[in-house]
Amino acid sequence: MCLLCNKVLGNDAMKPSKLQDHLRRCHPDKTEKDLKYFQTLKDKFQTRPTLDRMFASTSQRIDDGLRASYNISLLIAKSGKPHTIGEKLILPAVEEVLKTVLHKPASDIIKRIPLSNNTVERRIDEMSSDIESFLCNYLQTTHFSIQLYESTFPDNAA
Numbered sequence: 001m002c003l004l005c006n007k008v009l010g011n012d013a014m015k016p017s018k019l020q021d022h023l024r025r026c027h028p029d030k031t032e033k034d035l036k037y038f039q040t041l042k043d044k045f046q047t048r049p050t051l052d053r054m055f056a057s058t059s060q061r062i063d064d065g066l067r068a069s070y071n072i073s074l075l076i077a078k079s080g081k082p083h084t085i086g087e088k089l090i091l092p093a094v095e096e097v098l099k100t101v102l103h104k105p106a107s108d109i110i111k112r113i114p115l116s117n118n119t120v121e122r123r124i125d126e127m128s129s130d131i132e133s134f135l136c137n138y139l140q141t142t143h144f145s146i147q148l149y150e151s152t153f154p155d156n157a158a
Contacts, residue, residue: 004030004041065112072115073123083124086115 098106
């Protein structure tokens with residue numbers, strides 16, 4: 001493969017004379033470049049982020065499944081759907097995407113994302129208690145005033 005034009009070259013194109021011919025025909029502006037230029041181009045090509053590398057590096061992190069579980073639980077809570085939607089719809093959908101689009105075995109990744117009914121409920125409860133405690137601490141340490149109107153009370157009692 002030519003790194004300059006991303007053209008796939010055949011097996012006989014790998015001969016030095018054929019490579020020089022390709023360089024002269026397709027990339028005349030690069031014929032005067034030194035070897036170091038082509039080596040850095042090759043290094044950049046080999047270290048570029050690819051989809052396989054991104055998923056290989058992220059799937060090996062143990063806490064990513066836990067983080068995904070919390071994020072999906074938050075989405076379930078915001079949607080107001082039953083907690084069982086995680087097991088019944090989201091995990092099968094993720095599995096289908098991994099198998100069909102990325103051609104990856106989904107079982108390893110799916111096992112790292114706990115989304116059972118009880119787990120989702122527990123995560124939502126944890127997040128809500130964190131928010132409640134943060135709000136209580138904030139209100140206790142912050143000076144504020146509340147303005148009330150008489151019309152807010154029943155029978156206009158002040």
